[in-house]
Amino acid sequence: MTIAKQPTEPYNLPDERGHFGPYGGVFVAETLMYPIEELNRAYQHYIKDPEFLAELDHDLKHYVGRPSPIYHAERLSRHLGGAQIFLKREDLNHTGAHKVNNTVGQALLAKRMGKTRIIAETGAGQHGVATATVAARLGLECVVYMGSVDVARQAPNVLRMRLLGATVMPVESGSRTLKDALNEALRDWVTNVDNTFYIIGTVAGPHPYPAMVRDFQAVIGREARKQMQEMTGRQPDALVACVGGGSNAIGLFHPYIEDREVVLYGVEAAGDGIETGRHSAPLTAGRPGVLHGNRTYLMEDEDGEIIETHSISAGLDYPGVGPEHAWLKDSGRAHYVSITDAEALEGFHALTRMEGIIPALESSHAVAYAMKLASTMDKDQQILVNLSGRGDKDINTIASREGIHL
Amino acid sequence: MSRLKAKFEALKQMRRKALIPFITAGDPNPEFTIPALHALVKAGADMIELGVPFSDPMADGPVIQRASERALAHKMGLRRVLQLVKEFRAEDCETPVVLMGYLNPIEAMGYQAFAERARDAGVDGVLTVDLPPEESSDLLPLLEEAEIDPIYLLAPNSTGERIRRMDRLGCGYLYYVSLKGVTGASHLDLDDVRRKLSEIRKLTDLPIGVGFGVKNAELAAAVGKLADAVVVGSALVERIEAARSADQALKDIVDLLQSMRAALDAMS
Structure with a gap:
């Protein structure tokens, strides 16, 4: 091909x-x-x-509560000492996610x-x-x-x-x-x-x-373009979003695809680590195939049977990924990286303790990658993270993972 | 002439309806499949549909899903299915064999490699449930080169335009899915089948097989009155699942198929 x-x-x-x-x-x-x-x-x-x-x-305005705000995570950014991290607050939507x-x-x-x-x-x-x-x-x-x-x-x-x-x-x-x-x-x-x-x-x-x-989710990116311009006078240097099937990521990315200066990062779930095989990262470690009606990257064995995935976050626990992400990867327009369960938890705690925002475990993958990325960038640069959902639903998972009895 | 086409022509001359049993390769274990195929031929099968197990059989009901799971527990992937066909061919080079399954195992093997290996194994037709004609332009020429017939599905809601397209692209026979639903469903409506088949017949000369919901000899005969071929799948797989031993399973599927054969032959 x-x-x-x-x-x-x-x-x-x-x-x-x-x-x-x-x-x-x-x-x-x-x-x-x-x-x-x-x-x-x-x-x-x-x-x-x-x-x-x-x-x-x-x-979207009266029932969902849009537009969702953009929040400058100043304390987290200062702590990391690198790029400024902004959050698109999809967690504030009705029902708590994008x-x-x-x-x-x-x-x-x-x-x-x-x-x-x-x-x-x-x-x-x-x-x-x-x-x-x-x-x-x-x-x-x-x-x-x-x-x-x-x-x-x-x-x-x-x-x-x-x-x-x-x-x-x-x-x-x-x-x-x-x-x-x-x-x-x-x-x-x-x-x-x-x-x-x-x-x-x-x-x-x-x-x-x-x-x-994608078209229904692209409201995220359309709002973000307008809001970032208003808040900072320009567009961010990088966008970061978690990718399971990839709807929140494509929603943020799509209105930016033609904007080549903006670097796009999709964050897959590396679970226990890509090298262990226990992960949910088809773009990082899978290959193209056909499942659920479309051709895309899949996690499969050598006979083309779909294999089981693993992630601490149930929302990322899927062996395929949206076909547009497969194309954005191959074409080089977006970069796909991965974050382990342990790193996602670090991101979860950092945002919770430093900004008073409890992110969903899915979104914590994006937060964790943005934290890594920010450290490598200058203070006057900007990263926009899609905070796709709130973490209330995950407190049982956190508790059992950390040995806390509720 | 392909083995499938020759078979249908011979059956037509004999005024006999084709009876096509379906079983999943490797269900309940790899040792069962070859003896079962030979026994089904002996019991009156004119051709065989052999299911290729897939981890995500989206168009199948619970019976075939469980058969896939049992076979996959023995690692029965596409490569081993082709090996089974080869073994079957060592003793039977007459009965057409159609592989029925999903696209991803073929994608994983590679279209070219699949077409060649399937031809070498002695496969006559390939029915890929989730590969509609719109997406099959890469695979079709390779199958044609390997002299393997692509078998397409038709459904109660297929439009005239789609029926004509299947007529152009399909070979061997067209498989009419007799109801809106998954394999093994139980609401087969013969009047609906009759109406739709008369519409389809106006648009194609290919033989038409009818499957989904053919549970017993009586239904087989009723469907046989309307179609050129009767496909029985879930009813056989249910018996394999319920049997306590391989011998029992063989006996039960042979009994069912013989009763269907007798019912079909009695009506002609």
Whole structure:
């Protein structure tokens, strides 16, 4: 496969079949082709419809609480003695993470399409909660698939979804985690295509999902451009965001892709360390393949069977990654690095103690990398970190990891 | 002429419907597969669909999912599946074998290497569940060169345009997924199948196999009235799963297939 050094200018991927270079596309069983084409038609129509966009903006402002602020982490920056660290506060959104930007958008689309039933997959439960939330608001039936391993380790989010009226379906197949929840949601969709809208939570899945979820999340980067200009009179030197499927990262990166002076860093979960094999870093240590409807980097064995992943953060515990990230990696536009569980915890504690902000374990990976990076940069340089979620949901994980009894 | 095409033509002359059993390679263990394939042929199979285990079988119901998991516990990946086909071919060079599975194992092996190794093993057709025609332009010429038929799926919601495309690209037969759902589902509606097949027949001359939800001899006969080939998968795999021994499993799948064969032959 031939790969251009840089993406085309101006950046306008994906193509109409959903390809980002060799990545993305539509790799699904025939039964799903019709609903995917139906969804793509609706999405292409409404994403340009002023009335739809006005309703979306209204909901993002009054329901989600946008724009989310940007905060200058002065004390942390001073402590590190390098670049100035700024935080895009997606943790302050309704439901506590960036996930809701996308579920609000897709739920409005579902309503326009006349669908009465919403399904979703979830790992840590943040996307499940964000989906159950919008389903409750619109009065739509909601079923969330969640691996039984995750059901056990994310009990508070399971209860939240149930309180919001969703049915949580534990998935017992495969590794009983996020990827298996996605398989099960696809099976549900195949069976109930007529009345069901599948809200995928990340920039993966068959086209148009990677582009659609990106477009709903790109509000993060659009706001950031404006806010950084207002706050500092210029754009940051580097952006840092964690990458599981990669929706918060692409949301921040996308409006900056043509802005070559801004360096983009996606941070994968190195788990126990890349060298141990117990990690969730397909861009760092995987290879291209096809899973869940798109071609992208995957963690797989030599027979192409998907292997189990590991991360302290359930939200990063996924063997694939959005196809646009695969393309940004190959084209050299973005850099992908990794942070171990132990380093993420250091980032978690540093931000909590020095800035009074408890970050999600996912976002702690971005914080930890930004801390490393800042130390190598000058004081008048700037790093913008996407603080994608708040850490309240993770206190049980922290407690058990550090031997604390609650 | 490909083995599949020749087989369908011969069956047509005999006015006989094709019966196609599906089992997952390596389920419940690698030793079971070769004897099972020979036994199924003896029991009346005209061709075989052999499932390639995959860790994430998105279009399959729980029965085939568990079969994949049992096979993968024995490390039954694509390379070993091809080895099994080769072993089968040592004694049977007549019965067409179609590999049915997902794309990623083929991606991992590499398209070129896969096409060559599959040809060398004696594979006749490849049905890749998650490779629609839109994405298959790289693999198709390699399969053609290796004289392997690409088998495509059709679904109840496939549009006329898509049916025509499958007709152009597909060889051997088209596999009509008889319901909206995963393998092994239980709401097969024969009237729907009849309506859709008459629409499909207007757009293609390829033989049409029908699968998903064919559980017993009675349903096999009913589907056989409408289609050129009847595919039975989950019902066989369920019996393999339930059996207490390999001998029992062999006997149970042979019994089921024989009853379907008898029912199909009785109607013609």
